Amino acid sequence: MPYFYYKAYPKVQSQDTHIRQTWLRRVGRILPNVFIVVGATAMTTVLYPLLSYQMVNVKWAQRSLAKPVPQEEWDVMRGIAQNTQQTLPSDPAQPVMAHQETQPVIVDLDYTKVSNWFPQADIASGQTSLPSTVKSYTLSIPKLNIDTMEVVIGGDSLDEHLIHYSGTALPGQYGNPVIFGHSVLPVFYNPKNYMTVFSKIPTLEKGDEIFVKYDGVEYKYLVESYHEIEPSQVEVLEQRYDRQTLTLITCVPPGTYLRRGVVMAVLSKY
Numbered sequence: 001m002p003y004f005y006y007k008a009y010p011k012v013q014s015q016d017t018h019i020r021q022t023w024l025r026r027v028g029r030i031l032p033n034v035f036i037v038v039g040a041t042a043m044t045t046v047l048y049p050l051l052s053y054q055m056v057n058v059k060w061a062q063r064s065l066a067k068p069v070p071q072e073e074w075d076v077m078r079g080i081a082q083n084t085q086q087t088l089p090s091d092p093a094q095p096v097m098a099h100q101e102t103q104p105v106i107v108d109l110d111y112t113k114v115s116n117w118f119p120q121a122d123i124a125s126g127q128t129s130l131p132s133t134v135k136s137y138t139l140s141i142p143k144l145n146i147d148t149m150e151v152v153i154g155g156d157s158l159d160e161h162l163i164h165y166s167g168t169a170l171p172g173q174y175g176n177p178v179i180f181g182h183s184v185l186p187v188f189y190n191p192k193n194y195m196t197v198f199s200k201i202p203t204l205e206k207g208d209e210i211f212v213k214y215d216g217v218e219y220k221y222l223v224e225s226y227h228e229i230e231p232s233q234v235e236v237l238e239q240r241y242d243r244q245t246l247t248l249i250t251c252v253p254p255g256t257y258l259r260r261g262v263v264m265a266v267l268s269k270y
Contacts, residue, residue: 112159112195114180118234118260136161137171137214139179144200145191148213151179158182159195168239171214172267176245178237185255198250202226202261210246210265221246221265228252228259236262 138148139162154166162181169175181198189199210221224245229236236247244267252261 112182113156114158114163114165115156118231118237134170134215137164137212140211140213141201141204141208142211143204143208146197147191149192149194149197151212161194162197165237168237169241169244171212171246172217172219172244174241174244175239176243176247177212178247178249180249183250183252183254183261198248199254201248201250201263202252202254204263209268210248212246220268222268223263223265225264227262227264229262230259233260236260 134153136150136152139151140147140149149162151162151164153164153170155161155163157163158180159182162179165178165180168178171177181201182195183199183201184196186199188196190196204223204226206223206225208223210223212219212221236249246265246267248263248265250261251257252259
């Protein structure tokens with residue numbers, strides 16, 4: 001009866017193989033868990049800001065502050081805007097009335113340009129300058145760690161500074177100064193970066209302080225309301241001269257351009 005002899009591998013090699021196989025088995029058990037954690041973290045990073053944002057919306061809705069003025073007044077203001085869509089003031093000191101035009105919907109837009117935020121309002125060409133030698137001022141919101149960010153009166157680019165819609169009231173005056181700022185997902189928020197500076201303004205609450213330093217004078221505004229509008233609702237640019245207010249506008253939900261988030265604040269007398 002024939003016999004076969006198989007030479008065994010050296011013991012050192014067998015031990016190396018055993019160690020390698022053991023390591024691979026351990027990695028095989030751990031790797032799926034790593035993928036699960038990474039995936040869950042990625043989903044949380046994207047979904048949590050959106051969910052928390054919706055919770056903020058519910059909070060404001062429960063306070064019945066969905067709109068800062070009655071619906072009837074919004075309707076009247078909308079009618080005024082439509083009737084004056086081809087009219088620009090001959091007097092530079094007169095505030096501009098935002099006008100509406102029928103335009104095709106443009107999907108791919110550069111939202112670092114203010115002129116693309118309200119497609120039915122020609123913001124860039126519709127701005128006129130109020131009589132003032134001051135070209136810029138600063139905005140601070142302590143709750144959001146926003147400190148002395150530059151606001152340029154007029155202009156169109158949001159990647160270098162905040163934009164004051166020229167033709168609206170100046171800080172401290174009766175009327176409504178309108179300031180535009182860019183936003184992204186809150187996880188990327190940097191209060192010193194103009195591309196992210198307004199990412200958290202929807203989290204402001206009633207009574208929070210906003211400081212504006214204009215022409216050497218500091219004004220304190222207190223947040224009164226937060227609401228959202230569609231890009232077609234250009235009435236937010238209109239002026240009312242019975243109050244001294246301030247409006248901050250950014251794109252919402254965070255990281256999207258679907259709607260416009262509007263924070264309205266009132267000048268504090270104290």
